[in-house]
Amino acid sequence: MxxxxxxxxxxxxxxxxxxxFAILMAFTLSGFLLLFLGHNPFEVYASMLDGGLGSSYRVxxxxxxxxxxxxxxxxxxxxxxxxxxxxxxxxxxxxxACSATFIGLNFQQLPSFILLPLMAIAGMIGGGLWALIxxxxxxxxxxxETILTLMLNYVALKWITYLQYVLWRDHEAFGxxxxxNLVKNAQxxxxxxxxxxxxxxxxxxxxxxxxxxxxxxxxxxxxxxxNEATAxxxxxxxxxxxxxxxxxxxxxxxxxxxxxxxxxxxxxxIDVSNGVGxxxxxxxxxxxxxxxxxxxxxxxxxxxVEGGSYIQTVFQIPQAAASLLQGLILFFxxxxxxxxxxxxxxxxxxxxxxxxxx
Amino acid sequence: xxxxxCLFAILLVLSPLFAGGAQEAEKxxxxxxxxxxxxxxxxxxxxxxxxxxxxxxxxxxxxxxxYKESVPNTQExxxxxxxxxxxxxxxxFATSFGYMDYMLEVAAENPDVAFFHCGGYxxxxxxxxxxxxxxxxxxxxxxxxxxxxxxxxxxYIAAFEIPEVVRGINAFTLGALSVNPExxxxxxxxxxxxDPPNEKxxxxxxIDNGCDVIAQHQTAxxxxxxxxxxxxxxxxxxxxxxxxAPEACLTSPYWNWDPFYVAVTQEVMDGTWDANNxxxxxxxxxxxxxxxxxxxPAEAAAIVEExxxxxxxxxxxxxxxxxxxNQGNMILADGESxxxxxxxxxxxxxxxxxxxxxx
Numbered sequence: 049m050x051x052x053x054x055x056x057x058x059x060x061x062x063x064x065x066x067x068x069f070a071i072l073m074a075f076t077l078s079g080f081l082l083l084f085l086g087h088n089p090f091e092v093y094a095s096m097l098d099g100g101l102g103s104s105y106r107v108x109x110x111x112x113x114x115x116x117x118x119x120x121x122x123x124x125x126x127x128x129x130x131x132x133x134x135x136x137x138x139x140x141x142x143x144x145a146c147s148a149t150f151i152g153l154n155f156q157q158l159p160s161f162i163l164l165p166l167m168a169i170a171g172m173i174g175g176g177l178w179a180l181i182x183x184x185x186x187x188x189x190x191x192x193e194t195i196l197t198l199m200l201n202y203v204a205l206k207w208i209t210y211l212q213y214v215l216w217r218d219h220e221a222f223g224x225x226x227x228x229n230l231v232k233n234a235q236x237x238x239x240x241x242x243x244x245x246x247x248x249x250x251x252x253x254x255x256x257x258x259x260x261x262x263x264x265x266x267x268x269x270x271x272x273x274x275n276e277a278t279a280x281x282x283x284x285x286x287x288x289x290x291x292x293x294x295x296x297x298x299x300x301x302x303x304x305x306x307x308x309x310x311x312x313x314x315x316x317x318i319d320v321s322n323g324v325g326x327x328x329x330x331x332x333x334x335x336x337x338x339x340x341x342x343x344x345x346x347x348x349x350x351x352x353v354e355g356g357s358y359i360q361t362v363f364q365i366p367q368a369a370a371s372l373l374q375g376l377i378l379f380f381x382x383x384x385x386x387x388x389x390x391x392x393x394x395x396x397x398x399x400x401x402x403x404x405x406x
Numbered sequence: 407x408x409x410x411x412c413l414f415a416i417l418l419v420l421s422p423l424f425a426g427g428a429q430e431a432e433k434x435x436x437x438x439x440x441x442x443x444x445x446x447x448x449x450x451x452x453x454x455x456x457x458x459x460x461x462x463x464x465x466x467x468x469x470x471x472x473y474k475e476s477v478p479n480t481q482e483x484x485x486x487x488x489x490x491x492x493x494x495x496x497x498x499f500a501t502s503f504g505y506m507d508y509m510l511e512v513a514a515e516n517p518d519v520a521f522f523h524c525g526g527y528x529x530x531x532x533x534x535x536x537x538x539x540x541x542x543x544x545x546x547x548x549x550x551x552x553x554x555x556x557x558x559x560x561x562y563i564a565a566f567e568i569p570e571v572v573r574g575i576n577a578f579t580l581g582a583l584s585v586n587p588e589x590x591x592x593x594x595x596x597x598x599x600x601d602p603p604n605e606k607x608x609x610x611x612x613i614d615n616g617c618d619v620i621a622q623h624q625t626a627x628x629x630x631x632x633x634x635x636x637x638x639x640x641x642x643x644x645x646x647x648x649x650x651a652p653e654a655c656l657t658s659p660y661w662n663w664d665p666f667y668v669a670v671t672q673e674v675m676d677g678t679w680d681a682n683n684x685x686x687x688x689x690x691x692x693x694x695x696x697x698x699x700x701x702x703p704a705e706a707a708a709i710v711e712e713x714x715x716x717x718x719x720x721x722x723x724x725x726x727x728x729x730x731x732n733q734g735n736m737i738l739a740d741g742e743s744x745x746x747x748x749x750x751x752x753x754x755x756x757x758x759x760x761x762x763x764x765x
Contacts, residue, residue, distance in 0.1 A: 099489075109485060141503065209597060213566050224503055225568050312481045315505060319478040357482075360474050361489040367446060367475040 055391040062387055070384035074377040081372065087363055099358020106358075108241050110350045112312065115143075116304045120328035122252050123300030126293055126336045127179075129260065130272045134294070136182065136323025137301045139204035140175035144302020145309045146208060149227065149316040149343030152234035152309070153216070165307035167234065168306050176295040176300020180206065183294035187287040189192030201325065208318050216316075226387035229315045236311035243311030252300065257339040267272055269293055277336045301325065327353075330378065352377065383392065409613065424441060439463055439671055440490030441686045442483055443472040444502035444529065451625040451644035452661075456524075459663030466668050469675070479504020487512045491519055497674050499667070500524065509533055509582045520674045520681070525570060527750070532681060539687030540570070541749075542717050543695045545724045546710050547641045548581020550656045551589075551619040553703040554639055558588040561612030561620040563629050565599045569752045571623045576756040577724050578621055578641075583758050592617055593761030600625035606632045606696075608713030613638055619656065630654050639701060645680035646696035656706075658696040665691050689718045725749060730757040 079089035100110050121139045127134035149170035155163060182196035211227065218228040236243040260266040268289050271279045280286050304324070309316050331349055335341035356370045419472055441460050445453040460471050472490050475727070476482050483505045487498050491512070497520045500509045504527035513521045513533035516637050521533035529535065551560050560582055582589040593614060594608040601624075609620045609632035619658035621641040623631040633640035640651065642658030666686055673679040686692035695714065698707055716722035727738030731754040738744060755761060 105488075145701060206597075213568075213597065221527065225509075225523075225566060226504070226506075229507065315507070317479055319480045319482075319504070322478050322480060322482070357474075357486070361440075361472055361486065361493060364472065 051393045052390050053393055055389060058388050066387050067381070070380040071377070074380035077380075078373045078376045081369065081376075082365075085365065085369060087365065090274055092359055092363055092365070095362050096355030096359050097351070098355075099362070100355040106354065109245065109356045111242055111345070112185035113350040113354060114347045115242075115249055116308060116324045117328060117331055117349055118249050118343050119252060119304045119307070120301055120324055121331040121335065121342045121346060122256050122339060123297050124325075124328055125332040125335075125339070125342060126256070126269070126297040126300070128273075128332055128337055130184070130290060130293060132183070132290060132294065133194040134179065134182075134193055134197050134297055134327070135329065136179060136200050136298070136325070137328050138321050138323070139197070139201035140178045140298040140301035141305040141321040141325055142201075142204040142208050143178040143305070143307070144171035144175035145300075145305030145320045146204075146211065147171055147302070148306035149216075149230070149309050152230045153228060154229045154316050156233055158233065161269070163233050164236065164310065167310060168303055171302040171306030172299040173302070175305060179294045179298020179301070180291060183291050187290050205318060208316065208320065211316070212318055227316045230310060234310055235314055236307065243307070245311045248307070253339045253343050256359070260339070261377050265289070265292075284349035330382070335380065431706065436470055436494055437496050437675060438490075438494045439471045439497045440470055440495035441471060442477050442486050442490075442492075442498065442500045442502070442505060443473060443475045444477065444479070444504075445600075445625070446475045447473070449625055450627070450647075451600075453501070455645055455661040456499070456663055459667035460499075463667050463671050466664075467671055469671060477502075477505075481508060484508035484512050487521075488515075488698055491516055495519065497671060498522065500694075506535075511553070520679060522670070529592045529683065534681055535568070536670075536684035536686075537750075538661060538666075538692040539685060540659060540661070540664075540693055541573045541724055542688045543583035544574045544577035544692045545584075545717075546695045547621065547657050547659050548583075549585050549710055549713065550577035550698060550702055550706045551578070551621060551639075551641055552584070552586035553706050553709075554656055554701075555582075555586065555589060555619050557617065557618045558586065558590065559617045560589055560591045561609065561615070561629075562591050562593045562761075563596060563608050563612070563620065563622040563624060565596055565607050565623055567595065569750060572755065572763065573749060573752045574623050575759060575761075576752065576754075579756050579758045580724060584743055589758065591621075591759050591761075593755070593759060595761075596624065602626040602628040605629060609633065609640075610636070627651060627655075628693070629737050642696070648696060648699050652699065653701060655699040656702045657698050660694055660696055662692055662694045673723035681755035685750075688714060689720070724740030731755060732757050732759050732762075 075093065082089040082092050099106060101107055120141065122138045124134045148167040151167045151170045178200060181200060185191040185196060186193045213225045216227045218226045220304045236245055268279065268284050271284065272286055272289060276286055305320060308320050313320065327349065331342060331345050335345040352374060358372050359365055360367060360370050410419055413623060420617040441456065443453045447453055447457040460473060463469050464471055471494055473494055474486050477486050479502060483500065487509065490498060499522045501524045503525050506523050506528055509521050509523050510528055510530055510533055513530050514515060517532055519532065523533065525537045526535045562575055562578065564575060576593065579591045582591065594602055594612060596608055597602065605624050605626065605628035609629045612620055613636050618638040619640060620629040620633050622643055627642055627647045627650035630640040630642055630647055634651040634654035639656050640654045641656055645658065645660050647658045650653045666684065670679065713722065723743050726744035727740040728740045730739055747752050753763060755763060
């Protein structure tokens with residue numbers, strides 16, 4: 049029989065070897081899938097890269113997609129630091145988008161330099177308050193935050209649906225279910241062809257890195273993540289820290305909602321978040337919550353998603369197969385983490401099976 | 407291990423050989439038609455019918471097509487259209503309401519490409535809207551339901567309070583009333599296009615209320631399955647749904663995009679396209695009523711055939727005066743008819759409908 053034991057001090061070289069092997073395995077297996085569908089896998093992979101990075105237009109689109117991925121992963125990453133499993137990025141993005149849109153639609157006569165910051169603040173408050181609900185219930189009644197944050201996503205989705213179809217429906221739109229577009233004043237200006245929200249990414253990456261590594265609050269968050277009882281014993285106001293962190297965590301997601309509304313879609317719709325809140329969980333996890341790694345992983349993810357979308361158009365690969373391809377890559381990459389943290393020991397021969405001998 | 411890695415290395419080095427450059431350039435010159443779909447092509451409903459039209463273009467004209475499924479109603483759709491144009495698409499069919507503004511944006515960038523948006527209201531020089539007069543077939547299905555009902559109570563599971571759905575409910579009600587003045591139509595709003603368990607529950611609730619024919623404006627045949635389970639009847643939509651519930655299904659009004667798609671593609675290829683909006687009906691064969699099911703009332707077929715003929719030759723209009731809404735307000739006086747503009751923005755429920763529109 050085999051046993052699984054934790055592996056300590058996995059060397060850097062070995063980590064790299066395991067990960068590279070996992071990625072190659074993923075591409076081999078999905079290669080067979082593509083062959084089965086009648087495509088040349090190498091052609092498809094080349095085209096996937098082309099779809100993500102092939103021209104300045106594509107690089108721009110990939111960067112625009114990186115922005116919500118990175119910001120949301122940074123946001124929910126803060127709660128993950130405390131082992132507070134915030135699965136609610138999706139809902140926090142939507143509620144942030146909703147409050148930002150409220151300001152954008154109702155105060156559109158204000159000049160941009162006042163209106164846009166107001167919308168961003170509204171987005172932050174919207175997302176932050178939405179995250180405070182499960183945080184409060186957790187510190188007060190010990191409820192399960194995973195379930196609650198997840199369920200609140202659906203509440204948020206229904207709320208946006210109600211806004212789109214009933215409350216904020218554009219009366220100029222002949223009864224069609226559409227929220228009016230934001231006026232020019234309420235749209236984010238562009239910088240290097242990207243909307244200005246891109247500047248938030250380096251600011252937050254560096255800010256959160258410094259905050260977690262060097263500040264007292266950052267230290268407290270890390271201690272709570274290691275052991276909440278210890279934190280309390282050490283005299284830290286754990287409830288207050290959890291509530292404060294969740295407000296910031298949800299608030300960052302809320303700003304993502306504002307950015308998607310004012311910088312990308314120019315209107316609010318039920319597709320505003322479109323799964324970013326869930327993808328960000330995988331990104332934060334793969335990056336092991338390291339702010340700089342989150343930036344890198346988000347970019348790679350954006351390349352994969354953009355490329356995956358591109359090959360559907362170019363090769364007419366069905367959406368399900370494209371998703372399967374992305375799923376396989378993720379499965380192997382996430383699965384390989386197991387071999388970095390653990391090793392399998394066969395009892396009888398006490399032979400160590402490493403990934404290299406499979 | 408080393409051998410495997412070695413093999414990978416060799417394959418990776420060779421891979422550029424496979425990724426042909428010349429072949430792609432050739433593909434881009436060919437006339438192509440791009441389809442942006444809101445759902446998967448196997449949804450047995452809305453997208454499946456549009457995809458059938460796409461296949462008709464391929465089969466009848468030999469024109470290559472591109473498509474992408476499940477495209478969200480965001481900026482994402484603009485990106486998909488640009489990708490298709492980069493692949494050589496000279497026409498784009500955007501088959502969901504939420505693509506409208508993004509389509510106009512891409513249309514302005516590509517004046518030599520023809521854009522078609524299903525069910526919207528904003529146009530430009532090279533971008534138009536198209537839709538079908540589904541209400542005609544809805545009226546006919548109302549006749550079948552009105553003849554069938556024993557309780558005089560019809561039910562209707564509907565997604566959202568938008569004109570296309572409201573028009574369908576009204577036409578169905580008027581059809582039922584034309585053969586059965588006692589009939590009422592009770593509406594349940596589900597606020598979701600595709601949520602079969604919820605639709606099934608809503609159907610059961612209507613059946614418990616005494617309704618014995620359940621019609622729908624959703625994606626799936628959940629209403630028919632509910633009716634079949636309770637031994638009552640239902641009306642399908644989108645495609646001929648008879649196979650989902652052969653006992654319960656009386657008929658289904660459905661989309662047949664093939665003639666429009668083929669004709670307009672030919673026009674664009676010939677350079678004769680006039681860039682006008684399109685709202686075709688049964689007279690153009692874009693809308694059809696499926697063959698009546700085995701439990702449809704015997705006398706229905708003859709009446710349906712006669713009314714269908716008068717709809718096709720234009721001697722009969724579904725929305726004609728006197729017409730009252732279910733609040734008692736007069737909408738059309740005797741002898742008045744309704745213009746397309748009023749039909750496209752329809753925001754009232756006719757007399758005989760039990761339900762209301764939140765606004």
